[in-house]
Amino acid sequence: MRRYLFISGVAALFVAEIIALIVFACVTTETRQDAVAVNEVAQTVAVDFADMRNHKNKTSLDYTVIDADGNVVYRTRSGLSETLTEAIAHRDTIIDAEVNGETVGKIIIYNTSSSAAVARRRAVIIFIAVAVVAQLGLCAAYFYYVRRTIVKPFYGLKGFAERVAGGNLDIPLEMDRQNVFGAFTESFDLMRSELKKARIAEARANASKKELVAKLSHDIKTPIASIKAVAEVGAAQSSDDRDCERYARITEKADLVNALVSNLFTATLEELDKLTVSPADIDSADLVALIQNADYKRRAALPEIPSVMVVADKLRLQQVFDNVFANSYKYADTPVSLTAELRDGRLNIAAEDEGGGVAAEELPRLKEKFMRGGNCAGIDGAGLGLYISDRFMTEMHGALIIENGDRGLRVTVSLATSGANLRNN
Structure with missing residues (x-):
């Protein structure tokens, strides 16, 4: 569920970015001047041209008024075009200032297309930046989620496997059954538990074997000792060399059987000494x-x-x-x-x-x-x-x-x- 939410969120942000770029690329940056406002500017300037110091702008347009000699007699604010050359370069609207049908100057109406384009560009940049930051945030959150639910459990499995390989079956595998690999890690711990049971059963069998071998060793050594003692007594009492030789052979074989029984007893304990240590x-x-x-x-x-x-x-x-x-x-x-x-x-x-x-x-x-x-x-x-x-x-x-x-x-x-x-x- 979380994975689908992440993918849906990233896809939605990506689509929104594409739409913003298309809108920015396709929408024209040119804006048309308001003809009514332009006409009102021309009329008010014609009325006030003789005394432009008392002229008041009654529209939302910014403009500059120059006389026939190119001198600026009025401007709504600073930063506007003040010559025809600047106006042409800025693509401003230029109309004649007429008084009684006679052209007495020029009115340069400021072109706001560039300002509007800058505003649109800024809005698009801000939108894309916010979207990118949101994507990075989603990716960081998903990376944390993947690390916590997938990578970290696998690191735990690595240490767990090393312990199992080393023969340690007592420490359980810590797991979160709610994450993606919960059932997977639980299966590993079940394997550890079963291996531990098998190891305990094997140890018990070895212990039983040791006990059995010890009992058999005792049971065997007792009659062997008796046989050896009787043979030694017989050898001491016999004056016949051949009988003494036979008694000596019996004693020798009794010692051999006793040694074999001792070897059988110690052989059950040797397997634990095969674990290698490399300091x-x-x-x-x-x-x-x-x-x-x-x-x-x-x-x-x-x-x-x-x-x-x-x-x-x-x-x-x-x-x-x-x-x-x-x-x-x-x-x-x-x-x-x-x-x-x-x-x-x-x-x-x-x-x-x-x-x-x-x-x-x-x-x-x-x-x-x-x-x-x-x-x-x-x-x-x-x-x-x-x-x-x-x-x-x-x-x-x-x-x-x-x-x-x-x-x-x-x-x-x-x-x-x-x-x-x-x-x-």
């Missing part, structure tokens, strides 16, 4: 956009971040901040206090919620794979966010510090500054 020098001013993107509910006030170069991978650091704020939203759902300080060659960004924190005995284990706190009952999650974030920070020569603060859980993202000694980190 580089970035300006700390870039952290503002990353934090704002992560804090999509606007729960935290941005602190003043010291100006410094830090070592980080923007994509992975965005995932770290996303996980920090997503956990705060999910488990605390309170305002978040942000602080930023430069200390010992590191830029520390700390986020503290007001949820009361977690049990002290749980703190050291929160960064373990599949580990979740005691306050997560009934809340979706796989227990991988802080584990992955901690690995990312380690790969970026930084650290992820989790501790209980004064009001809730405090998570500090510690970034190494450019030029710091990274070998010790």
Whole structure:
């Protein structure tokens, strides 16, 4: 509807401009003198010619009266033609001033065609200028509308796609269902939701697999240990070399089976270590956009971040901040206090919620794979966010510090500054 109004408005202004130009081009600029007024001027001048100082103009015409010698004896105002040459050049009307049938001078009636043309030209110019300004205003308004309803949502989709590609499925896509692409963006968010469900199901399956493998490992290792113990006892009690060799072979195979079971247990945990991290020098001013993107509910006030170069991978650091704020939203759902300080060659960004924190005995284990706190009952999650974030920070020569603060859980993202000694980190 708005698009049709814009197009109709611009088309109407364009047609009005064309009509104004046609009228200006076709209407003649010549104006005819009023014959009655001209005749009245001739008669009054003839009556008053002997004493033109007392002559009064009784018409709307401007004119000059000159005598037979070319001297000006009367004029209605200044700026009028005063000689026949000027009158001819200006295309004024020239008539004889007659007294008793004798020509005693000339009456030069001012031609107003040029003034009228100037007035018409000015009116057309003003009209076209107003129309152009109105068109520019409509175009600016439509540009703003297109930017707000089309361009900006697509920029949002760009950041959303980067997060999904990075594996972050917790932050919803902000959308306005009233704009042109409302249903389109809603479909993308539905895709994110379904991917998240699939990811949670996959994590649960992996957790179940881990638990199953752990149980099987225990169940298998127990009889293997018994077999190995019996073989060792038999080897110790036997005096036959061939029997001792057989017992040694049994012990060797038991150790092999035990190693294979251990490898099977650890193989289920290796897939998360395949995410690549490429740290580089970035300006700390870039952290503002990353934090704002992560804090999509606007729960935290941005602190003043010291100006410094830090070592980080923007994509992975965005995932770290996303996980920090997503956990705060999910488990605390309170305002978040942000602080930023430069200390010992590191830029520390700390986020503290007001949820009361977690049990002290749980703190050291929160960064373990599949580990979740005691306050997560009934809340979706796989227990991988802080584990992955901690690995990312380690790969970026930084650290992820989790501790209980004064009001809730405090998570500090510690970034190494450019030029710091990274070998010790």
